[in-house]
Structures are given as C-alpha cells and as structure tokens.
Amino acid sequence: MELDYYEILEITQSADKDTIKKAYRKMALKYHPDRNQGDKEAEDKFKLVNEAYEVLSNDEKRAIYDRYGKDGLKGGGFGNTSGFGGFEDLGDIFSSFFGDGFGRSSRRKKTSDEKFASDLIVNLRLSFKEAIFGCKKNIDFVYKNSCKTCQGTGSKDGKLQTCPKCKGSGQVGISQGFITFAQTCPECKGSGESIREKCSDCKGKGYEEIKDQVEISIPEGVDSGMNLRVNSKGNISKNGSRGDLYVKIIVDEDRTFIRDENDIYIEYPVFFTQAILGQSVKVPTIRGEAVLNLPKGAKDGQRFVLEKEGVKDVHSSYIGNQIVQISIKFPNSLNDEQKELLEKLSESFGIKDGMHQEQKGFFEKIADWFKS
Ligand SMILES: [Zn+2]
Numbered sequence: 191m192e193l194d195y196y197e198i199l200e201i202t203q204s205a206d207k208d209t210i211k212k213a214y215r216k217m218a219l220k221y222h223p224d225r226n227q228g229d230k231e232a233e234d235k236f237k238l239v240n241e242a243y244e245v246l247s248n249d250e251k252r253a254i255y256d257r258y259g260k261d262g263l264k265g266g267g268f269g270n271t272s273g274f275g276g277f278e279d280l281g282d283i284f285s286s287f288f289g290d291g292f293g294r295s296s297r298r299k300k301t302s303d304e305k306f307a308s309d310l311i312v313n314l315r316l317s318f319k320e321a322i323f324g325c326k327k328n329i330d331f332v333y334k335n336s337c338k339t340c341q342g343t344g345s346k347d348g349k350l351q352t353c354p355k356c357k358g359s360g361q362v363g364i365s366q367g368f369i370t371f372a373q374t375c376p377e378c379k380g381s382g383e384s385i386r387e388k389c390s391d392c393k394g395k396g397y398e399e400i401k402d403q404v405e406i407s408i409p410e411g412v413d414s415g416m417n418l419r420v421n422s423k424g425n426i427s428k429n430g431s432r433g434d435l436y437v438k439i440i441v442d443e444d445r446t447f448i449r450d451e452n453d454i455y456i457e458y459p460v461f462f463t464q465a466i467l468g469q470s471v472k473v474p475t476i477r478g479e480a481v482l483n484l485p486k487g488a489k490d491g492q493r494f495v496l497e498k499e500g501v502k503d504v505h506s507s508y509i510g511n512q513i514v515q516i517s518i519k520f521p522n523s524l525n526d527e528q529k530e531l532l533e534k535l536s537e538s539f540g541i542k543d544g545m546h547q548e549q550k551g552f553f554e555k556i557a558d559w560f561k562s
C-alpha cells in the first residue's frame with residue numbers, strides 16, 4: 191500500500207509548518223544518499239520525503255492534496271515535481287536546509303585542505319518573457335583560483351604550523367567566572383593550523399579572485415529555482431581542476447499573466463452581453479492572442495482552458511495551457527436608448543409586478559410559513 195505524504199514524514203494531518211519542517215529535516219538526514227551509499231531503498235525513500243515536503247510545505251498544494259489527494263496535484267499543472275534536472279533539485283531543497291556541500295555531488299564538498307568549494311553559484315534575474323521564450327545572457331562572475339605561489343595555503347613558505355593559540359585543537363577555553371567554555375579558536379578559525387608568514391601574492395587568503403564572463407543560452411521554459419550548469423567555469427582548486435558554475439534562475443512576475451509551472455493564468459473581463467449570448471472573445475496570450483468561445487450564459491468566475499497556449503516545457507516538447515478565468519462586467523451607466531432596450535428585454539423575460547418567474551417560485555415555497 192502506498193503511504194500518504196503525512197505517513198511518509200511520520201506526522202499527523204493537523205501538523206503545523208514547524209512540525210513539518212522538523213519532520214522533513216529528520217527524515218531527509220536519515221535517508222540522504224550520502225549516508226546510504228548504494229542503498230536503493232533509501233534513495234527511493236529520500237525522493238518520497240522530498241516530494242512529501244514539497245507539497246506539505248506549500249499551503250496551496252497542501253490544501254489541494256488534503257482535498258483531492260495526489261490526483262488533485264496532477265491537474266492544475268502541479269504534476270511535475272521533478273523540476274529542472276530532477277534529482278538535482280531535491281539537492282537544492284536539501285541544501286537550503288543544511289547548507290551547501292551536503293546535498294550535492296561530492297564535487298562541491300571542499301576537501302579539508304582546500305579553502306573553497308570548487309563549484310560556484312551565481313543568481314541570474316530574468317524577466318517573465320525571457321524565462322518563457324529563452325534568451326542569451328552574459329553573466330559576470332568572480333571565481334577563485336588557488337594561489338600557485340603558496341600552493342593554496344596562504345603561507346609564504348607553503349607550510350602551515352600548528353596553531354600556537356589552540357595548540358592544534360581548533361578550540362580555546364574562555365573563562366567566565368568559575369566556568370570555562372570551549373570556543374572556536376579565533377586565530378585559526380578552528381582548523382588547528384596557522385600561517386607563520388602570509389604569502390605576499392595572495393595576502394594569506396590562499397587564492398586570487400578573477401573576474402570572468404560567460405555567455406549562456408537560457409532555454410525556453412525555465413522557471414525560478416532552476417539551476418543551469420556551465421561546465422568548468424567554477425573555482426580552480428589547488429590541483430588545477432576547475433569546478434562548475436551553477437546559474438540559479440530567478441524570474442520576475444508579470445502584471446497580466448500568472449505562471450504556474452507550464453500553465454498560464456489570466457483573469458479576463460467579459461461584458462455581460464458577451465457572456466449571456468455566448469460570444470467569441472479575443473483573449474491576450476503570451477504569444478499574442480487567441481479566441482475564446484464562450485458558452486451561452488457563461489458564469490462569473492468560470493474558467494476556460496485554451497490548450498497549448500501556455501509555456502513550452504523546458505525538458506520536452508510539451509506545451510502547457512492558458513487558463514482564462516472570466517470576470518463579468520456590467521455597465522456603470524445607461525443612456526436612454528440602452529435603458530429602453532433593457533426594459534423591453536426585461537419584459538420579454540416575463541418580469542411583471544416587480545417579479546420574475548423564479549422569484550415567484552420562492553414565495554410559493556414559503557407559503558406555508560404564513561398559514562398557522
Ligand atoms: Zn587555533
């Protein structure tokens with residue numbers, strides 16, 4: 191039997207946000223691939239835990255899930271939980287909790303004698319349109335290059351000595367009254383090693399910072415939170431190998447269109463006569479315009495789907511839909527002619543003595559009230 195998202199996180203349906211967060215933290219750590227090398231079951235469980243958290247931590251998705259279950263989430267464009275690069279995204283949720291270097295591949299993890307991670311992340315802001323249709327962008331960034339003079343140590347002779355302040359333990363005792371607290375050594379910042387004399391080339395940092403620029407093609411359909419990897423444009427380690435550059439996408443909102451994954455939503459005004467008559471109306475879309483054929487008597491707030499008028503999926507040829515929610519508008523004022531026409535119309539619907547047939551029905555229904 192399939193477990194539901196609450197069962198996966200071992201919480202109750204009434205759990206608050208904090209509880210969900212804590213449960214996720216616990217379960218994600220337990221099943222993290224780094225801790226369960228080659229364990230397929232743990233890997234599957236880790237994916238499920240992330241999937242459960244993605245839904246339950248989002249009020250809107252949680253409400254849909256509570257009412258309609260997983261199937262409900264498939265409908266409104268919520269179906270694709272894997273995002274860009276699949277598993278890579280799960281790493282992202284994870285690292286936002288635990289910091290970089292744990293959630294990702296071991297490449298980003300810095301080795302103990304390296305002063306920086308080899309992979310680099312830069313944010314890139316895109317307009318709503320740029321994200322939907324793709325574009326080319328020049329990205330300015332600064333990468334670190336391990337100092338050759340000092341072998342990345344920051345020390346003039348290339349050697350590190352045992353930190354004299356903490357004697358290599360990385361911690362020092364601070365006394366407050368009768369109590370002594372252990373604290374990270376301020377001299378070596380906990381590494382236990384220190385520099386006798388700073389390297390003059392890198393001023394003791396162990397690396398130099400270099401400005402760089404790269405032109406990248408943003409594919410059609412990217413969305414906020416996705417990462418694009420640019421091969422070998424990251425930091426250069428001591429051994430000369432260069433890490434990757436990750437470009438994290440941030441997309442601006444639009445004033446007219448609302449995007450939910452590959453679907454586009456728009457609230458569109460429809461004049462009451464158009465709705466009553468079921469006319470065809472022109473609707474703006476992200477690519478121009480489309481025709482919406484209203485049914486006779488379309489209702490305020492009713493939603494219509496314009497197929498394939500949404501965003502092209504970043505991984506496939508699938509194109510999302512545009513969902514048009516109509517809001518029916520009435521005239522604020524009437525001229526004499528319009529007034530006359532509407533009065534005639536009103537009469538033709540059988541409105542007499544201030545009453546319509548449907549209203550009469552109500553009086554008949556409650557007739558018993560007045561008989562005692
Ligand atoms: Zn120290």
Ligand SMILES: [Zn+2]
Nearest residue numbers: 337340389392
């Ligand atoms: Zn140096």
